[in-house]
Amino acid sequence: MFEKQPEGLRQKVKLLATEALNKSDPSGWFDRLYSQANRDPDQVPWARLKPHPYFQDWLNKNQPQGNHRSALVIGCGLGDDAEALARVGFNVTAFDISPTAIAWCQQRFPNSPVSYVVADLFALDPAWRHQFDLVLECRNIQALPLNVRSTVIDAIAALVAIEGILLLITRFRQTEAEPDGPPWALSNQELAQFQDLGLEEVQRDSFIEAENPSVQQLRIEYRRARKVR
Template identity: 45%
Template sequence: MTENRTSVQNLAQQYIEAGKPKEWFEILYSQANNDEKLVPWANMQPNHNLLQWLDDHQIQGQEKTALVIGCGLGDDAEELAKRGFQVTAFDISPSAIKWCKNRFPNSLVNYLVADLFHPLAEWNQTFDFILESYTLQSLPTSLSSQSMPLIANFLAPEGILLIICRGRNPEEKLEKVPYPLTKNYLMQFVDVGLSLQQFEDYFDQQDSPPGRRFRVTFKK
């Protein structure tokens, strides 16, 4: 797995340096050819950091809409649907979305190929809950910053945005994907009109070694 993770980092770096920071996702998923072991973040189960948050906040989604950004292979989207949300989940990679539909042929989730930076107009002020898990950290910060007003705009009034990401201090250097985020960086969501509800800074004990995580809740 370590060897594969390094290979994926090199792939991402190659495309980022070529000025194509979004194109490597499709290359990765298509080359994986339905072998989840070649996708480092594909645990084939919902993110435990998400599950804990949902349980702690007793979140139920009856008659509520949810958007999953960069849904990957769909496990988080399926969990939200299981809890009653009407879920839209998208990824920039057509191969990833095809993989989702093959994994969950009877899914209630609306899986779409879409680009975060060219969203559908009907998403504006639509969703009661948005999950952004590990997507922003996979993009250069100059690019991911551009996504923040777009994501905030997807939220319906009183909607909740949950961010799950790797965390770092400002003085720590960025090397290769994934790029851990800083608290000040994430506070840009406040600058675009959201209010901070909770900022959790902890070490994920399911990592080896345990990795620092931020789990941040914003409200519109």
């Protein structure tokens, strides 16, 4: 979340997140950040204006063919991951809690086939349950505090269709102790909840950030079995 991030921006993000937490609104700070950025991607710490490198690497290695199957991008930000999935043939829905971010996506990609929508991970459309053949969760859970983590994991797992894939990219921590954040890296105990919810882990890749060797990141591919729990 904070790769190559200036200290001033790091502190701004932490202040916005802390204020939102104090108001019991853990995701309420995202739209404030996008709004205050004034369409300057340098003021959005996770904005790369290209697909996340670990996601692009997965696309390159697996060469998925969408064939008009459904895909969902969680917390789509400025839309680059969603556009990458559309390019390989998926019917893509991409959502963000920030109306400003969604409007920014629509401005960047005015002719996109992606359906960009405003939605709240804590109050998703029930019609989305088990509806997506591919769900991409790239570093959204880690931006939310531990006291809502089980709720968020349950919501994300429920989106994956029978025999569908969840691709998860996140920071990882070795201990169950609560880390300082944001971001709050995920632990093995938290990740195990996905399997408890019927998703089988089929591939786990580990990465170390060149800019911050103390940070470990994981890319995990889960698949839902034919029987829905």
